[in-house]
Amino acid sequence: MSSDTQVAAELVGRSPGQLMWRRFRRDRVGVVSGCVVLFFFAVGLLAPVISWLYGKDPQTRYGQIEPGLLNEFGYPVKPNGGIDGEFWFGLEPFMGRDVLTQLVYGIRTSLFIALAVTVLATLTAIVLGITAGYLGGKADFLISRFIDLLMAFPNQLFFVAFLPIVATLFVDPREETPTYVRVVSIIVVLWVLGWMTLGRILRGATLALREREFVEAAKVSGASPWRIIRKELLPNVVSPMLVQATYMLPNFVTTAAALSFLGVGLVEPTPDWGRMFAIGAEVYRADLTYMFFPGVAMVVFVVAFNLLGDSVRDAFDPKTNR
């Protein structure tokens, strides 16, 4: 990073962070996708406010309470999944719940899980990656082999197989699993197999940085290893970390959704983005519209995040060309 620091035209000293921010601001795609991403987080955060303003909640079975909304087969009476001025995104077949609030709360759940996993995975990658890179030798060998081992695990299979096992750590299998246990189990399995890519990147970066003059200088001047890691190494690995985290998060969202789709993730009545696809796959013959909003929202979310990741990468390292 230090070698990248160019002198700006008007010869004002700027930190790498400021330079990155200036470059990012000029990238229109990046700014737009950043706004979309922020919008999703705002939706997740403000879900109760949205449902209050909109006047519905995700649990009430409107279609079952109010007659005339669902037909005798349990599907919305009005065309296009029951979309009208009252139910903006339509009604859920059978249960008769409001799709908009379901989706908003589902996004809230998914983003919470993905964010938690991203933070945990990034922290793990920092600790293990930097330890391996900085200490070298035996520690490096052990951590690298550990990463190799985890990489050989079939990951989807691992998630699906270990979710119930992790859940039994907390509750007896004969009892009903509470929601928070399910959420924690999902976070744990995604975390265990989620940090290796970043860990490898950070190990490599640290390995290269360790030989640099400024680290040598810090060592010679008597800085403790902790200080070197905190003051010399960490600031220099911020960019791969941020870039990788922006690629990680949408991955965790889609994987957690896949788990719910397969029927091993979150269960009723917790609103969940992924389970909307499971319901959608059951009712697509009669009511394809139901899946439309969750599906399009997810595509937009993932596209925006990927574009944001590319822009962040370009902003940190303008030399990479696309």
Added chain:
Amino acid sequence: MLRFLLRRSLGAIVILLIISAVTFFLFYAIPRNPALLACGKTCTPDQLAIVEANLGIDKPVPVQYWEYMVGIFTGRDYPIGHCPAPCLGYSFTDNRPVLETILDRLPTTLSLAVGGAVVFLVVGLAMGMLAAWRRGTLLDKSLSSASLVLGSMQIYFLGPLALALLVHNNQVFSQPKYEPFTEDPTAWFGGLLLPWLVLATIFTANYTRMSRATLIEQLREDHVRTAKAKGMSRSTVFFRYAWRGSLIPIVTIFGIDLGSLFGGAMITEFTFNLPGLGRLAVDSVTKSNLPMLMGVMLFAATMIVLFNILVDACYALIDPRVRLA
């Protein structure tokens, strides 16, 4: 080459041993009573006793693991019957050896993986090459945007969508199902065509993006520029120098993808209701069929490790500088 394969196979066996041990211990040691987990929520004491006997969990876990591993090589006797040589245990939902069921489901998974891989490799590489060849043009930009959007699609969204629009409403494709290739190749092809295309859509996008990026990188290399400067034709430079150089990362990713697909394309199989290994794994989880899950896990891990070795062996074929020793 032989020494390389030998060395890597030893490493692979070590990794598989560790994976099997980790999986086994997590499955059988952590739950307070694995038989209870396996038996489900409506378990009577009688059923529990049968399950416990079949699991052999009266013994300590390391002994159980040892017996399991020995069983893989020598076969094993269970209270419910004998399990011949590569014994991965007995499934306690249908009382059949695990391996038998895995081998039953394998052709579906292999057909799905191979067919899908052919589609995404051919289409993905072709589109990536086209985009790199016509870099900066409208074609490049539209291919890149298309691959970005398609790559962000999820099979659990695209699959039901395709089923609704192309099978249910318009009958463009027949209802996806698995017919053995040996019995009726046309039905096999017709039944798997839509799953292949849906599975391949997501992968194609990644391959387009990656092959475009590596090709563009390769086209900037010194040796490629030299070839151009010598006056070689654009297509010779493109295919003989740049394309060949771009193959290494592609082969790497392809090996990883194919290895994991051979272990079961869970979401695709679930979406299209195909009886493959992925579907088997999901069903085993909902039924808490631990021996079956353990078997599928070991099989899938073996595939991943095997393809890693194959990929490394392929490097030597692609890049003459790589010597395997």
